[in-house]
Amino acid sequence: MTTNTLSILVSCTSSTEAVALSLASLTNLPKDIECEVLIVADSEVTPVISELIEEVAPLLPVHPKVIKLTAPISRARAFNLAADSADSEYLFLLEAGTQVTAETIAPLLQHLKNNPSAGIAAPLLICPQSGRVQSYGTTFTPSLRAQPLFASFPATHPAVNKQRSFQAVPANGIFMRAETFKDINKFDTKYKTGMEVLDLCCAIRNNEQTIDLIPQSTLLEPDTTASIIEDDLSVDTMRLNDRCKGCFGPDKHLIAKKEGYQFTISPWMESYMILTPEREQELNEQMMQSPDPSTCLALILEEPLWQTGYVQLAAYLESTGKFEEACGIRLLQTFFFPMLPLYRKLAAVAEAGNNDSLLQMANDKLSHIDAQLEDIGTLTKKAAGLANWARKAKETELQALYEGWLKDLGLL
Numbered sequence: 001m002t003t004n005t006l007s008i009l010v011s012c013t014s015s016t017e018a019v020a021l022s023l024a025s026l027t028n029l030p031k032d033i034e035c036e037v038l039i040v041a042d043s044e045v046t047p048v049i050s051e052l053i054e055e056v057a058p059l060l061p062v063h064p065k066v067i068k069l070t071a072p073i074s075r076a077r078a079f080n081l082a083a084d085s086a087d088s089e090y091l092f093l094l095e096a097g098t099q100v101t102a103e104t105i106a107p108l109l110q111h112l113k114n115n116p117s118a119g120i121a122a123p124l125l126i127c128p129q130s131g132r133v134q135s136y137g138t139t140f141t142p143s144l145r146a147q148p149l150f151a152s153f154p155a156t157h158p159a160v161n162k163q164r165s166f167q168a169v170p171a172n173g174i175f176m177r178a179e180t181f182k183d184i185n186k187f188d189t190k191y192k193t194g195m196e197v198l199d200l201c202c203a204i205r206n207n208e209q210t211i212d213l214i215p216q217s218t219l220l221e222p223d224t225t226a227s228i229i230e231d232d233l234s235v236d237t238m239r240l241n242d243r244c245k246g247c248f249g250p251d252k253h254l255i256a257k258k259e260g261y262q263f264t265i266s267p268w269m270e271s272y273m274i275l276t277p278e279r280e281q282e283l284n285e286q287m288m289q290s291p292d293p294s295t296c297l298a299l300i301l302e303e304p305l306w307q308t309g310y311v312q313l314a315a316y317l318e319s320t321g322k323f324e325e326a327c328g329i330r331l332l333q334t335f336f337f338p339m340l341p342l343y344r345k346l347a348a349v350a351e352a353g354n355n356d357s358l359l360q361m362a363n364d365k366l367s368h369i370d371a372q373l374e375d376i377g378t379l380t381k382k383a384a385g386l387a388n389w390a391r392k393a394k395e396t397e398l399q400a401l402y403e404g405w406l407k408d409l410g411l412l
Helices: 016-028 046-059 075-085 105-114 178-183 196-206 230-243 252-258 277-289 293-302 307-319 323-336 340-352 356-374 376-392 396-408
Strands: 004-012 035-042 065-069 088-095 118-126 133-135 138-140 146-148 175-177 210-220 262-265 271-274
Touching: 004 016, 004 075, 004 105, 016 035, 016 046, 035 046, 035 075, 046 065, 065 075, 075 088, 075 178, 088 105, 088 178, 105 118, 105 175, 105 210, 118 196, 133 146, 138 252, 175 178, 196 210, 196 230, 252 262, 252 271, 252 396, 262 396, 277 293, 277 307, 293 307, 307 323, 307 340, 323 340, 323 356, 340 356, 356 376, 376 396
Parallel strands: 004 035, 004 088, 035 065, 118 210
Antiparallel strands: 088 175, 118 133, 118 175, 138 146, 262 271
16 A cells, blocks of 8 residues: 655756756645655765755655665666655656646646546646746657657647647656556666657557646746767667557647648758748738737747748847847747748857857758758658658648659659
8 A cells, every 4th residue: 555645756867956956846746745755866966965855855845765876877767766666656757957836746636536547647848947838748740750749839828728638748747657657667778868758658558548738737847958879869769669660640730730730841851830821911910000029029929930920020139239139039930940041040140149059059950951951862762751651641731741842853
């Protein structure tokens, strides 16, 4: 018989500063839930973490415990080890640096209690610096590339505030029954690039359980990007395909259409969402009724895929010498609309604003795109394969999209 309702498992594979952020946020834990906090960390940093715990413990509803490791291990192994030591009905997986809010736990717990068929309940991941979405569930492009849905949308956007079921969600913030985690044999620890979470989600769905995103539950996740070794990615992809063949299918284009967006591709076959021409024109006309920067910004916040708005607002900021703000707008613009002219403009504005890191990022992206465009054979093979898949799947709009790419090159 379990002692607690909830075990919060914290994987510390990063810095102690990250652990300090997570610990401080645990003051937001509900006072009426019996819980335990287990922090898995390397033995070299556990003395510092123990000191941090003692500092913040009087403010917390529970005294966190440290599980000391004899050697550095992966996130998957850390969560598995913590789960082995947990004594609760439910598990909540938390990466160090992530911050719990007052709205994090209760909606997830309530969802699993009310829905026996739910295998995972996941929160909305929000970047604390910008208040924008880090991840709202994981979707898959037609080429089966996993992507977070509505990333960088304002967290208040109507499309974000809908409960949905997904094929997968990120590992950070997974809330599930301890029994379920044990039944599916926990995380597969042979992955090196984070694909173990896709493997886990596949096992959940094979167990005929759902994976649900609960937007009323919010979790603050810092904006970090880990580097991935290309060879590890290839090995992990083959392992995932072998273990989870047929488990995941393209769905990002379906969600885009359901929300009133269109789906398109860049010349190097990167897929993204855009507004319909009618919606773009509607926003343009609204802007003309009150043509000033504040109106433009308000409309961009209302509809983050409004292309004209980014052009006008960035141009205004650049004309008035506000290059720092212009860099932010241009960066968002390239995130939503991967287009060569926009990356070049981002590089130019970053240079004008003496933002060396952003300039380097823009130039690196341009170099990466150039390399992809030079390998026209690979792109052509990919487009032909996707067009053939879309034809067989009766995805007529996607078929037209990829065949159009081939026609533009005179190959069809």
